[in-house]
Amino acid sequence: MTDTTPDAAPAAPAKPQIIEGPAERTRRQRVGGVMVVFALIGLGLAIFTKSGKATFQLVSGDLQHNLLGLPAQAVGLILGVLGVAAAVAYVLPSVRRLVPQRYAGWLAAALGICFIGAFLCWAAAGKTFPLANQFQGTLNFATPLILGALAGVMCERAGVINIAIEGQFLVGAFTAAIVSSTTGSGAAALIAAAASGVVMAALLAVFSIKYLVNQVVLGVVLVVFATGITGFLFDQFLQSDADKLNTPKVLSAIKIPGLGDIPFIGPILFNQTILVYLMYIAVAVVTFVLFETRWGLRIRAVGEHPKAADTVGIKVKRIRYSAVLTAGILAGLGGAFFTVGYAGSFSKEMTAGNGFIALAALIMGRWHPIGATVAALFFGFATQLQSQLQIIQTPIPGQLLLMAPYLATIIAVAGLVGRVRAPKADGEPYVTE
Amino acid sequence: MSTETETAPAPVPAKAPQQRSGMPSWAIQGLVSLSAIVLALVVGAILIIVGDKQVQTAVGYFGAAPGDTFSAAASAVGEAYKALAVGAFGGITPISESLTQATPLICGGLAVSLAFRTGLFNIGAQGQLIAGAILAGYVGFAWHLPPVLHLIVALVAGLVGGAIWGGVVGLLKARTGAHEVIVTIMLNYVALYLLSWLLTTSTFRRPGRTDPISPIVDKNAQFPKFGDTRLHIGFLLALAAAVFVWWLLNRSTIGFELRAVGANADASRTAGMSVGKAYVIAMLVAGALAGLAGTQQVLGTDLPLTDGVAASVGFDAITVALLGRGTPLGTVLAGLLFGALNAGGLQMQLITQTPLTLTTVLQAVIVLFVAAPALVRSVFRFLPKERGAGAVLAKGWNG
Numbered sequence: 029m030t031d032t033t034p035d036a037a038p039a040a041p042a043k044p045q046i047i048e049g050p051a052e053r054t055r056r057q058r059v060g061g062v063m064v065v066f067a068l069i070g071l072g073l074a075i076f077t078k079s080g081k082a083t084f085q086l087v088s089g090d091l092q093h094n095l096l097g098l099p100a101q102a103v104g105l106i107l108g109v110l111g112v113a114a115a116v117a118y119v120l121p122s123v124r125r126l127v128p129q130r131y132a133g134w135l136a137a138a139l140g141i142c143f144i145g146a147f148l149c150w151a152a153a154g155k156t157f158p159l160a161n162q163f164q165g166t167l168n169f170a171t172p173l174i175l176g177a178l179a180g181v182m183c184e185r186a187g188v189i190n191i192a193i194e195g196q197f198l199v200g201a202f203t204a205a206i207v208s209s210t211t212g213s214g215a216a217a218l219i220a221a222a223a224s225g226v227v228m229a230a231l232l233a234v235f236s237i238k239y240l241v242n243q244v245v246l247g248v249v250l251v252v253f254a255t256g257i258t259g260f261l262f263d264q265f266l267q268s269d270a271d272k273l274n275t276p277k278v279l280s281a282i283k284i285p286g287l288g289d290i291p292f293i294g295p296i297l298f299n300q301t302i303l304v305y306l307m308y309i310a311v312a313v314v315t316f317v318l319f320e321t322r323w324g325l326r327i328r329a330v331g332e333h334p335k336a337a338d339t340v341g342i343k344v345k346r347i348r349y350s351a352v353l354t355a356g357i358l359a360g361l362g363g364a365f366f367t368v369g370y371a372g373s374f375s376k377e378m379t380a381g382n383g384f385i386a387l388a389a390l391i392m393g394r395w396h397p398i399g400a401t402v403a404a405l406f407f408g409f410a411t412q413l414q415s416q417l418q419i420i421q422t423p424i425p426g427q428l429l430l431m432a433p434y435l436a437t438i439i440a441v442a443g444l445v446g447r448v449r450a451p452k453a454d455g456e457p458y459v460t461e
Numbered sequence: 462m463s464t465e466t467e468t469a470p471a472p473v474p475a476k477a478p479q480q481r482s483g484m485p486s487w488a489i490q491g492l493v494s495l496s497a498i499v500l501a502l503v504v505g506a507i508l509i510i511v512g513d514k515q516v517q518t519a520v521g522y523f524g525a526a527p528g529d530t531f532s533a534a535a536s537a538v539g540e541a542y543k544a545l546a547v548g549a550f551g552g553i554t555p556i557s558e559s560l561t562q563a564t565p566l567i568c569g570g571l572a573v574s575l576a577f578r579t580g581l582f583n584i585g586a587q588g589q590l591i592a593g594a595i596l597a598g599y600v601g602f603a604w605h606l607p608p609v610l611h612l613i614v615a616l617v618a619g620l621v622g623g624a625i626w627g628g629v630v631g632l633l634k635a636r637t638g639a640h641e642v643i644v645t646i647m648l649n650y651v652a653l654y655l656l657s658w659l660l661t662t663s664t665f666r667r668p669g670r671t672d673p674i675s676p677i678v679d680k681n682a683q684f685p686k687f688g689d690t691r692l693h694i695g696f697l698l699a700l701a702a703a704v705f706v707w708w709l710l711n712r713s714t715i716g717f718e719l720r721a722v723g724a725n726a727d728a729s730r731t732a733g734m735s736v737g738k739a740y741v742i743a744m745l746v747a748g749a750l751a752g753l754a755g756t757q758q759v760l761g762t763d764l765p766l767t768d769g770v771a772a773s774v775g776f777d778a779i780t781v782a783l784l785g786r787g788t789p790l791g792t793v794l795a796g797l798l799f800g801a802l803n804a805g806g807l808q809m810q811l812i813t814q815t816p817l818t819l820t821t822v823l824q825a826v827i828v829l830f831v832a833a834p835a836l837v838r839s840v841f842r843f844l845p846k847e848r849g850a851g852a853v854l855a856k857g858w859n860g
Contacts, residue, residue: 256821263816
């Protein structure tokens with residue numbers, strides 16, 4: 029790890045919340061500082077909120093019923109004050125001592141929710157904010173990000189850096205579009221997308237594991253390669269023959285009986301395309317596999333200490349191949365979302381940097397499947413919020429709103445997450461001596 | 462192809478046996494690079510053949526006249542590559558166009574490779590380039606200064622813009638440990654949206670236009686051009702920048718520290734160097750270099766500020782730096798090669814309708830093969846083995 033301040037002294041084993049090392053103090057103060065700033069902004073927004081009702085629409089498309097009207101300023105002020113309280117509780121040592129270390133993060137989360145709530149009250153005062161659309165859109169934007177980030181987690185836990193998620197997305201999107209157009213089958217499109225993701229992952233695996241190419245280099249190159257090859261094939265074939273090759277059928281939503289009828293969250297979570305359900309399953313499966321199975325243990329072992337793993341008889345390269353290729357399935361499916369899950373046609377460079385956002389989500393989520401999922405949901409939320417706010421019109425220009433999630437990420441990474449620790453052998457090829 | 466590489470020496474220890482060949486390592490690297498280019502052209506040829514309409518028709522009656530398929534394929538490839546070569550090297554105008562295309566790539570490549578040498582992975586050349594272009598462009602069209610002075614002020618503004626955008630990354634990394642890969646990716650977007658917001662303001666919008674486009678910079682702030690070509694003195698600045706980076710890395714005390722930190726941050730810290738300071742300096746200079754690339758776009762190539770002012774230069778710069786293996790000379794050569802491919806590719810698209818995207822594939826494949834000398838050797842058996850093959854530029858996430 030590269031840091032300038034000495035990292036946490038060995039934590040006192042029994043009651044860590046009572047003794048605070050210098051590093052913990054710096055961290056608490058820094059995180060607390062960021063939190064206080066956000067809390068004050070939230071409070072400020074609440075003070076400047078127009079009085080009147082903020083109406084939240086709870087069912088998408090339904091403008092008559094299911095509206096939740098709240099007194100904007102009052103609710104905003106309550107949330108603002110709660111946010112300030114959470115920030116103060118976090119930063120004051122006397123209060124923090126009462127809060128067990130592992131629950132400290134909840135204070136930050138509480139502040140985040142209060143802040144967003146206060147912001148929404150401010151933006152929606154006197155207007156109708158489509159809350160259901162907001163969550164629906166969040167899930168849409170987040171689905172490929174989550175799949176991509178999970179692919180990254182699989183690779184990097186095994187010690188192979190995956191910057192090429194963007195490239196895997198592109199190829200997956202492209203293949204899904206062609207296969208869906210030619211066969212008309214959504215299932216075939218998804219299988220083909222997963223397969224093409226595996227092919228891209230195989231390139232990553234072979235060049236990094238066998239040819240020992242620097243993995244950061246390799247990832248970037250594979251993205252360029254995927255951009256070039258999908259662009260070339262698009263120019264040569266898809267554009268001139270769009271009717272036959274580039275008219276994929278968008279997957280239709282499947283309502284899960286029972287679950288889909290739950291008010292508010294039912295239609296949002298359980299009336300989705302098969303890809304979204306696959307994403308749910310993937311989050312659970314990747315988490316389970318990595319932390320509860322022998323294969324997962326081995327993956328983590330070869331990512332942390334390949335030599336030790338080798339010594340106890342684990343085939344380092346074989347495990348790495350298996351992890352990277354499996355990741356390819358996830359990334360390929362993530363790519364399919366762009367065409368058959370959403371847009372309905374392929375266009376050049378349509379993944380628009382989402383692979384890199386997935387990479388950021390993976391790092392923000394500290395190489396943990398759940399953390400990566402939460403980070404990806406945050407990006408999805410922010411992206412969707414921006415387009416909603418443009419529709420209901422706020423004084424902030426749209427471009428600056430678009431900037432917000434990226435600035436928030438920088439603040440989060442610098443202030444809250446700070447030094448992240450990748451798997452120890454991440455990026456190091458393993459060479460048997 | 463498999464057995465040989467299993468035993469390939471990876472991160473070779475310092476005293477690796479040199480008896481593998483008598484050739485100096487630069488010669489071997491050159492040979493590997495040349496072979497990589499040849500292989501990339503082969504891959505490109507396959508794509509051209511697959512995509513060519515005449516070949517497709519000829520394949521339709523392959524059984525009847527197999528010769529047609531081959532001759533159609535040969536002529537498709539031949540014509541495309543001929544157009545590529547002519548477009549890149551065939552005369553003063555093509556050559557000047559290649560150099561014009563190479564100019565920002567060299568500066569951007571230097572920005573990435575300088576950070577590499579300090580152990581930082583700078584994906585943010587794109588954002589730094591935009592930041593530089595914004596400031597240089599703003600000074601260029603909004604201020605009105607005497608000749609020469611205007612140019613210098615605009616140039617400095619561009620460097621400062623890039624340096625700020627890069628410096629923030631170094632500062633955040635040094636002070637909080639924020640990962641530079643995330644921060645640079647995020648700052649790319651921030652710069653892009655900042656630019657597109659600025660283009661909606663009256664200060665930046667060209668009078669009489671409603672689309673997001675800025676005025677062209679004043680004559681006084683434009684880079685002088687060579688003759689009737691588009692080539693401008695920005696090219697010489699790019700070469701000067703390469704010499705500066707070489708000097709900085711190899712002849713200055715700071716450069717020594719940068720390289721030391723890049724080689725082993727922990728050891729450098731133990732030796733009393735300030736790793737944080739190295740990060741800040743490296744990213745400041747890298748940002749300024751990328752800012753220079755952006756400045757060249759607005760002051761030299763006469764691009765007004767638009768959402769697309771950076772095109773993909775900032776990302777191509779990464780590939781250029783990788784191909785150049787992190788050295789200034791290598792970066793210049795790689796920049797020239799990619800510039801020629803871009804210029805020639807445009808010509809190829811014009812004449813033979815081979816999409817420009819083919820050159821993107823060529824660029825990726827070249828870098829891929831150069832990064833995997835073992836693979837190139839498995840195709841070209843005669844190539845001697847190189848010491849420290851596949852020299853590692855950047856390291857894993859943990860630096």
